[in-house]
Amino acid sequence: MTARAERMRGWGFVAPALIWTLAFFVVPFLVMGAMSLATLEGRTLVWGVSLANYAELTEKAYLWRAILVSLEITLTVTVVSVLLAYPLASIIAFRVPPRWQRLALLLAILPFWTSYVVRSYAWLLVLAREGVVNQALIGLGLVSEPVTLANTRFATVTGFVHFFVMLLTLTIYANLIQLSPNYRRAATDLGASAFQTFRHVTLPLALPGIVTGAFLTFVLCIGDYVTPQILGGNTELTVPQVIMVQLGRRADFPLASALAIVLMGIVTLAYLASARWLRLDRL
Amino acid sequence: MTRLPALLLSSAAATALTGAAHAQELNALVWCDHTDPALIEPFEAAHGVKVNLREYEGTGAALALLEQSRPGDWDVLVIDGIDVFRAVEAGILAPLDPADLPTGDFFPEVVMAENNSVDGVTYAVTEKFGYNTISYNAAKVDPADMENLATVWSEKYDGRISIYDYYLPVMGLAAMAEGIATADIGPDDLETIGGVLSTMRARAASVAGVVAAQTALATGEVDIVVGGGEWLTAVLAGEQPDLTWTIPEQGAVRWAQSIGVVAGSENPDLALEFVKYIVSPEGQARLATSSCFWGMPANAKAGEFLSEDQKAILRWDSQPDYLARSQLYPAPDADLDIEMQDLWLETLQQ
Numbered sequence A: 001m002t003a004r005a006e007r008m009r010g011w012g013f014v015a016p017a018l019i020w021t022l023a024f025f026v027v028p029f030l031v032m033g034a035m036s037l038a039t040l041e042g043r044t045l046v047w048g049v050s051l052a053n054y055a056e057l058t059e060k061a062y063l064w065r066a067i068l069v070s071l072e073i074t075l076t077v078t079v080v081s082v083l084l085a086y087p088l089a090s091i092i093a094f095r096v097p098p099r100w101q102r103l104a105l106l107l108a109i110l111p112f113w114t115s116y117v118v119r120s121y122a123w124l125l126v127l128a129r130e131g132v133v134n135q136a137l138i139g140l141g142l143v144s145e146p147v148t149l150a151n152t153r154f155a156t157v158t159g160f161v162h163f164f165v166m167l168l169t170l171t172i173y174a175n176l177i178q179l180s181p182n183y184r185r186a187a188t189d190l191g192a193s194a195f196q197t198f199r200h201v202t203l204p205l206a207l208p209g210i211v212t213g214a215f216l217t218f219v220l221c222i223g224d225y226v227t228p229q230i231l232g233g234n235t236e237l238t239v240p241q242v243i244m245v246q247l248g249r250r251a252d253f254p255l256a257s258a259l260a261i262v263l264m265g266i267v268t269l270a271y272l273a274s275a276r277w278l279r280l281d282r283l
Numbered sequence B: 001m002t003r004l005p006a007l008l009l010s011s012a013a014a015t016a017l018t019g020a021a022h023a024q025e026l027n028a029l030v031w032c033d034h035t036d037p038a039l040i041e042p043f044e045a046a047h048g049v050k051v052n053l054r055e056y057e058g059t060g061a062a063l064a065l066l067e068q069s070r071p072g073d074w075d076v077l078v079i080d081g082i083d084v085f086r087a088v089e090a091g092i093l094a095p096l097d098p099a100d101l102p103t104g105d106f107f108p109e110v111v112m113a114e115n116n117s118v119d120g121v122t123y124a125v126t127e128k129f130g131y132n133t134i135s136y137n138a139a140k141v142d143p144a145d146m147e148n149l150a151t152v153w154s155e156k157y158d159g160r161i162s163i164y165d166y167y168l169p170v171m172g173l174a175a176m177a178e179g180i181a182t183a184d185i186g187p188d189d190l191e192t193i194g195g196v197l198s199t200m201r202a203r204a205a206s207v208a209g210v211v212a213a214q215t216a217l218a219t220g221e222v223d224i225v226v227g228g229g230e231w232l233t234a235v236l237a238g239e240q241p242d243l244t245w246t247i248p249e250q251g252a253v254r255w256a257q258s259i260g261v262v263a264g265s266e267n268p269d270l271a272l273e274f275v276k277y278i279v280s281p282e283g284q285a286r287l288a289t290s291s292c293f294w295g296m297p298a299n300a301k302a303g304e305f306l307s308e309d310q311k312a313i314l315r316w317d318s319q320p321d322y323l324a325r326s327q328l329y330p331a332p333d334a335d336l337d338i339e340m341q342d343l344w345l346e347t348l349q350q
Helices: A003-036 A052-059 A061-095 A098-108 A116-126 A132-139 A153-176 A181-189 A194-222 A226-231 A239-248 A253-274 B007-016 B037-047 B059-068 B081-089 B143-147 B167-177 B187-203 B210-219 B230-236 B268-278 B281-288 B300-305 B308-314 B316-325 B334-348
Strands: A039-041 A044-046 B025-030 B050-055 B076-080 B125-137 B161-164 B204-208 B224-228 B243-246 B252-261 B326-328
Touching (some): A003 A253, A061 A098, A061 A153, A061 A253, A061 B334, A098 A153, A116 A226, A181 A194, A239 A253, A239 B059, B025 B059, B037 B268, B037 B281, B059 B081, B076 B268, B125 B143, B125 B210, B125 B230, B167 B187, B167 B334, B187 B204, B210 B224, B210 B230, B224 B230, B252 B268, B252 B316, B268 B281, B308 B316
Parallel strands (some): B025 B050, B161 B224
Antiparallel strands (some): A039 A044, B076 B252, B125 B224, B125 B243, B125 B252
């Protein structure tokens, strides 16, 4: 095979992925970028190069607040999900006998089998004033009156965490199961306590799986519209909710695109911050 | 105006509409109440055609979708009554012959010729209307309190209110509470309206869309929905008769939806037949009691096809009084619309 033919063959293998990326990521991104520089004058879209939509971020407090709310919720969800998922993944990887691990993982991802929207509405019912949680709290004598749980940030975070703990469990488990038990045995032989083994051996080795899962959680959470819309009760708005309002009646695609670009910027920063540990190939 | 922007939206539509040019298929962009088989199947059977329905939310999204579609992709459009002029400006609606429309049988207040026509040419016809007012649980609140907007969002009901998640009707109600007519709302009124919204917002447990508001009311999460109405509680009334609605002494905001034929339709005759079916007494009765949401039929003769129970839920006999005490949705121009939307979002983020 000539060098030219070999090059062509190489391009042939790469072409599908390249075309896919160009068609479904690069071109839409460029369109969105161009749209964010256009303006809506009255109800007419005017193409051009204007930073007016980005300037609105500094002029309208509710837009900044939406970015802040999105970041607060996303960081809370990511941290809580990691704290819950690591022990679960660790138990499945190290405590559950290998022949039962597949069943344990299957049980762990059961919530994925339910519709995302249905699951969110189910949480709304569970957290309602007359829902299961409040009935339990009153039944146990912990509170005398129902506590407001639904339509709050707590509800939004709960709905997200329920979903993302499953995702993180998978990525962390995939990492932990690859660790040779000899590392932990060696640490124990050298006199390390269980905590020291975790702190200095297992955790550093598991970091790629944790960071990969945390990054995916961050990306999916900050761009999600459904959960805050259903569970948050619009008591505060995230960026995706504000984007939807811009599109719904006024079709303000330029401002919506600018907000989407800002979200992309935040995700890029999150990527750069975690790139050192990211191992997407391990998914 | 360029056609590039809604490429993102239209790609899905183009896929969904493969075969749209088939002679015996009608493509309609509608609200969810038109997707009830009990409404559509009689038309399909009578004409031997298939009606393809696509739901949308928000006039802006619908117009963007239509502007990016190929001529002939769509045949029928259902649209908010106050936004017909926007569709006409965009060249989306085809003229209708008023002689084809039974508007003489309509409740006079909802013919709304000024909304459905531009420069004397009719482009749409009102098909359904109702009220954005106060829905409540009669077993949990004092019905007498619901007769005055000031007591509805008073301290007495702190945390027991949900606000319907659409700024135009809710801001219309806020304006009426302050004695401002919805048709007269201007930039100078926004400070006053904003004050009412803040009070409302401070008392509210949530700001909810249709399903979330129904869920909140049905589960006891809240006892009052500001901006609700028959469209919110009618489908719940069978199982929970305490869920009801009223028009307070300050009045209510009236919503209306219109239907028209899309310009460039490849089936204009069939599209017109569909419009005529929807505004016929039989079609109107079915549309009024759609499984998605109920609302008053524009055609008063639909009453002949509704049961007494259905008419009772719709408050048929009270319509003359309700129509007299209600005002149409605020219909802001583009600049005022931005200001109103900004005020709404600022209030939600408080």
